[in-house]
Amino acid sequence: MGRWILHVDMDAFYAAVEQLDHPELRGKPVIVAGLGPRGVVATASYEARAFGVHSAMPTAQARRLCPHGVFLPPRFERYEEMAEKVRAILRSYSPLMEPISLDEAFVDLTGTELLHGPPERVAQEIHERIPKETGLSCSVGLGPNKLMAKLASDAAKPGGLRIVRPEEVLDFLAPLPVEDLWGVGPKTAARLREKGIHTVAELREVSLSLLQSWFGRKGGEVLWRLSRGLDDDPVVPTRPAKSLSHETTYPEDLFDPQEIEAEVRRLSLLVVDRVQAQGLLAQTVQIKVRFSDFTTVTRQTHLPEPTDHPLLIAEEAVGLLARVSIPEGQGVRLLGVGVAELSPARFRALPLFADDRLGQTIGEIRKKYGPQALDLAGSGQN
């Protein structure tokens, strides 16, 4: 049976929320960005895009392009609030609603016809309701799968609605540049371009076996299917997180080994706070170090048993740090700490030492009094 998948993409979401909350900013170039020396643009309003500003661009560059722009730091709690409003609207049409980020979501409308009418009409209704009820503009795409729904909403941007019916898929895809396909990024696009392949129509001419010889068994097959609009990825409302991490890019590179170690402990505790808050245990600890020249290394270790113990995890992270040799003359630009192999804490194994409640206690104190209440030796300010 054919599926109907809808994709909603909020237009310039963070900037639009700022313009909603601050009416005097409407019609002006608004740029939500990291404001530090190494910040990047999260979202530029369409007025700012006219100056060439776009997401992921260094804020410094955006300031040069758009000196009169209004630069604001992100207010994620507020965006989350508005995202939830949008999600509530979407959920009223199907329980199969999958948020992709704060500003995007898929809805599986297959089989909702008896309840809500034909998917084409539902798409129109959603497209009208979201601006009416939230004050924010959105683009809506409807297609036979996630791939086509997303490409349809891309084509509808900004503020439009686009429906791609199954029989229209191949013609719709044909003229698109390959990098429009989900999963084809700059590297893959460049490799395809070298081979003279620029559009999806051209990609479709390449045999499966040739694609596989270029991009591996799996990668080749994915490209082959994408170019034909084939995608059976299901809409999944919630998936358990597979990893949790915190990372920081420092305004200036770090050189002092003690400071670097203290930062790794600090990040570890931030991660553990989240692990405990979500009632999880982790069995893998990983760190990430980026040097002045932007080269990045990672180290990870598998623990003998799952844990949410702040000291244990922090010590593991510091141990991983010791396995990283910082190249001559390089400072540390970014540090990250993460955990993976997560499991629910209700399956916690009996503690090795019955009276070791220290880890729990640290977590409880930090929860009650905030992360500064109890830092590990060496991670304080001094």
Place this chain on the structure above:
DNA sequence: TCTGGGGTCCTAGGACCC
């Protein structure tokens, strides 16, 4: 004033085993 932060997935290569 070059390049965020939080994720997912895939692959290559070495260790190890039979």
Place this chain on the structure above:
DNA sequence: TCTGGGGTCCTAGGACCC
């Protein structure tokens, strides 16, 4: 005194997404 051939597990790196 080069070279087996799987299979699996683990780690590090990289591509990609928003």
